[in-house]
Amino acid sequence: xxxxxxxxxxxxxxxxxxxxxxxxxxxxxxxxxxxxxxxxxxxxxxxxxxxxxxxxxxxxxxxxxxxxxxxxxxxxxxxxxxxxxxxxxxxxxxxxxxxxxxxxxxxxxxxxxxxxxxxxxxxxxxxxxxxxxxxxxxxxxxxxxxxxxxxxxxxxxxxxxxxxxxxxxxxxxxxxxxxxxxxxxxxxxxxxxxxxxxxxxxxxxxxxxxxxxxxxxxxxxxxxxxxxxxxxxxxxxxxxxxxxxxxxxxxxxxxxxxxxxxxxxxxxxxxxxxxx
Amino acid sequence: xxxxxxxxxxxxxxxxxxxxxxxxxxxxxxxxxxxxxxxxxxxxxxxxxxxxxxxxxxxxxxxxxxxxxxxxxxxxxxxxxxxxxxxxxxxxxxxxxxxxxxxxxxxxxxxxxxxxxxxxxxxxxxxxxxxxxxxxxxxxxxxxxxxxxxxxxxxxxxxxxxxxxxxxxxxxxxxxxxxxxxxxxxxxxxxxxxxxxxxxxxxxxxxxxxxxxxxxxxxxxxxxxxxxxxxxxxxxxxxxxxxxxxxxxxxxxxxxxxxxxxxxxxxxxxxxxxxxxxxxxxxxxxxxxxxxxxxxxxxxxxxxxxxxxxxxxxxxxxxxxxxxxxxxxxxxxxxxxxxxxxxxxxxxxxxxxxxxxxxxxxxxxxxxxxxxxxxxxxxxxxxxxxxxxxxxxxxxxxxxxxxxxxxxxxxxxxxxxxxxxxxxxxxxxxxxxxxxxxxxxxxxxxxxxxxxxxxxxxxxxxxx
Numbered sequence: 001x002x003x004x005x006x007x008x009x010x011x012x013x014x015x016x017x018x019x020x021x022x023x024x025x026x027x028x029x030x031x032x033x034x035x036x037x038x039x040x041x042x043x044x045x046x047x048x049x050x051x052x053x054x055x056x057x058x059x060x061x062x063x064x065x066x067x068x069x070x071x072x073x074x075x076x077x078x079x080x081x082x083x084x085x086x087x088x089x090x091x092x093x094x095x096x097x098x099x100x101x102x103x104x105x106x107x108x109x110x111x112x113x114x115x116x117x118x119x120x121x122x123x124x125x126x127x128x129x130x131x132x133x134x135x136x137x138x139x140x141x142x143x144x145x146x147x148x149x150x151x152x153x154x155x156x157x158x159x160x161x162x163x164x165x166x167x168x169x170x171x172x173x174x175x176x177x178x179x180x181x182x183x184x185x186x187x188x189x190x191x192x193x194x195x196x197x198x199x200x201x202x203x204x205x206x207x208x209x210x211x212x213x214x215x216x217x218x219x220x221x222x223x224x225x226x227x228x229x230x231x232x233x234x235x236x237x238x239x240x241x242x243x244x245x246x247x248x249x250x251x252x253x254x255x256x257x258x259x260x261x262x263x264x265x266x267x268x269x270x271x272x273x274x275x276x
Numbered sequence: 277x278x279x280x281x282x283x284x285x286x287x288x289x290x291x292x293x294x295x296x297x298x299x300x301x302x303x304x305x306x307x308x309x310x311x312x313x314x315x316x317x318x319x320x321x322x323x324x325x326x327x328x329x330x331x332x333x334x335x336x337x338x339x340x341x342x343x344x345x346x347x348x349x350x351x352x353x354x355x356x357x358x359x360x361x362x363x364x365x366x367x368x369x370x371x372x373x374x375x376x377x378x379x380x381x382x383x384x385x386x387x388x389x390x391x392x393x394x395x396x397x398x399x400x401x402x403x404x405x406x407x408x409x410x411x412x413x414x415x416x417x418x419x420x421x422x423x424x425x426x427x428x429x430x431x432x433x434x435x436x437x438x439x440x441x442x443x444x445x446x447x448x449x450x451x452x453x454x455x456x457x458x459x460x461x462x463x464x465x466x467x468x469x470x471x472x473x474x475x476x477x478x479x480x481x482x483x484x485x486x487x488x489x490x491x492x493x494x495x496x497x498x499x500x501x502x503x504x505x506x507x508x509x510x511x512x513x514x515x516x517x518x519x520x521x522x523x524x525x526x527x528x529x530x531x532x533x534x535x536x537x538x539x540x541x542x543x544x545x546x547x548x549x550x551x552x553x554x555x556x557x558x559x560x561x562x563x564x565x566x567x568x569x570x571x572x573x574x575x576x577x578x579x580x581x582x583x584x585x586x587x588x589x590x591x592x593x594x595x596x597x598x599x600x601x602x603x604x605x606x607x608x609x610x611x612x613x614x615x616x617x618x619x620x621x622x623x624x625x626x627x628x629x630x631x632x633x634x635x636x637x638x639x640x641x642x643x644x645x646x647x648x649x650x651x652x653x654x655x656x657x658x659x660x661x662x663x664x665x666x667x668x669x670x671x672x673x674x675x676x677x678x679x680x681x682x683x684x685x686x687x688x689x690x691x692x693x694x695x696x697x698x699x700x701x702x703x704x705x706x707x708x709x710x711x712x713x714x715x716x717x718x719x720x721x722x723x724x725x726x727x728x729x730x731x732x733x734x735x736x737x738x739x740x
Binding site for chain 1: 335464465467468470471473474475477478479480481482483484525528529530531534
């Protein structure tokens with residue numbers, strides 16, 4: 001499933017044009033020739049791939065590899081220097097309802113005056129629409145989402161009084177309540193406790209069982225083979241993309257992480273475990 | 277009053293000197309005079325609207341943006357005056373002056389945004405530059421206006437400090453309507469602004485036009501600021517926007533309640549400020565309003581039920597006391613356990629207990645007195661205490677919770693037995709009944725209810 005270098009080069013010579021045959025028309029997320037730059041310094045280059053439907057896809061790569069930027073660029077949160085993004089075959093702005101986003105936990109102020117239920121209800125605001133108040137039906141949906149992440153007992157808790165892992169689960173519930181088809185999650189496993197990690201993994205599996213597609217920025221190489229059936233190895237460019245069993249190899253990891261051998265050791269152990 | 281305000285006015289009835297008589301005070305506070313009523317009503321609605329929209333300004337972390345906005349309004353007032361005079365008017369049309377104020381105010385905000393976007397300066401620097409330059413420019417223009425032969429510009433200075441008495445009746449209706457609309461819009465946009473202020477990126481992904489929402493917020497703030505200029509003045513209007521929500525935050529963890537409280541505090545400040553200013557014309561309403569809301573702020577900071585300093589200290593003190601009492605009970609249990617004499621009377625000795633933990637003799641005495649009041653211990657004299665049946669039960673309960681928690685940490689959280697006592701110590705005092713039941717459920721088979729499991733580690737002089 002990795003893009004051949006030749007076709008990518010060809011694609012670069014035709015900017016802003018759909019690359020045609022190699023892209024699946026109904027892929028949940030189809031990224032064409034995307035480059036993102038901050039202050040003229042490119043952060044990610046020539047990303048060109050289709051995320052296949054119904055897969056749990058992990059995005060891994062070293063710090064500064066552009067993992068979060070990739071997700072944000074797909075969601076129009078950072079400007080793209082070039083390229084386009086299709087969600088289920090149509091431009092993303094037309095498909096917002098089908099996409100849910102879990103940002104990094106540090107991006108919001110947890111001292112904000114709201115409780116867990118209120119935060120999750122925010123996931124429904126898009127459906128509720130302008131000026132309309134939140135109704136009982138939406139709060140019930142939010143409660144159900146809290147239950148799916150095991151946080152139903154904390155609905156009335158002010159969000160600053162939740163632990164980091166609980167905050168992460170509430171964030172996840174806010175995305176679940178949107179009932180989307182494609183989920184983009186930015187480091188949901190960062191700094192969480194074991195119970196939260198289990199809860200999130202369960203949610204990911206449930207989503208997959210329901211036919212949803214999930215893209216997760218991930219930092220822990222050891223758990224990649226157990227959590228994700230597809231993996232995107234990213235270091236400013238796509239190093240490898242495909243089923244975990246095929247592309248999560250020592251060779252590809254070395255290409256992704258360069259000389260960081262300690263990480264490779266961790267990965268080697270993980271692969272040994274996965275193959276067992 | 278007309279001697280103070282060169283702009284002709286049919287404003288409120290006020291007494292002319294500082295010699296107040298009770299009748300006047302009552303008249304003003306009860307809004308008996310129609311003009312006074314109108315002024316007070318306008319200021320109250322202004323305070324309500326400012327407190328409400330200020331809540332979102334504060335949560336959006338744009339508090340200082342409001343300050344730049346109001347200061348940048350001064351040149352607009354002067355320019356509007358000049359333009360109106362140039363076109364043959366008197367220059368005193370209030371809507372004209374306010375439109376001028378809004379235009380340069382928004383220009384100031386645009387300048388701040390431009391500086392932060394186009395350069396690498398941070399927004400505090402940009403705000404400082406814009407605020408002072410626009411204000412200085414305004415002061416210079418006012419100086420020029422004073423020398424113009426046409427018109428009577430003297431009233432313009434009242435925009436800086438605010439003077440409710442200078443408000444003409446038809447302007448009061450303008451204030452009332454604009455502030456009322458702002459308050460209404462704040463309620464209508466509650467959900468949208470709440471989302472914008474909490475998580476801009478998430479709002480954007482949901483399809484909310486974040487930029488439009490920001491512009492709406494800014495427009496509402498501008499509207500309040502513009503109509504508040506005369507009453508409060510452009511230097512102090514920021515206080516009416518920011519202090520009420522900041523004070524309200526100490527009382528609640530809920531946004532809706534915070535918004536209502538902020539509006540209430542703002543309205544109260546407006547009422548008292550305008551009333552006092554009507555009684556003592558030399559006291560500008562803006563200053564009084566700031567003093568009133570600042571008093572409420574300080575009181576809230578200290579005594580606020582949710583986040584106030586005193587409330588936090590009380591919670592901390594209570595926790596500290598509970599912890600010390602539980603430590604005493606556990607020490608008692610360990611003594612009785614170590615003595616291991618079935619039939620002998622359970623006795624603890626003060627001199628031994630004091631070495632158990634790093635507590636002072638005085639602190640231990642206080643704890644022992646507490647235990648006696650609760651009939652957990654009975655003094656037998658000579659620094660010796662007999663543990664009552666009730667005391668034994670309580671001590672066993674505390675020790676059981678402690679040890680269950682230790683066992684949980686060792687088996688379920690991978691904490692080394694040598695560290696477990698310290699870790700257990702930090703958490704167990706805040707274990708609620710629900711968590712204890714959960715622990716018991718988890719550990720029930722091995723440690724049935726009513727028994728105290730043996731300590732998983734050696735009990736040393738500092739531990740246990």
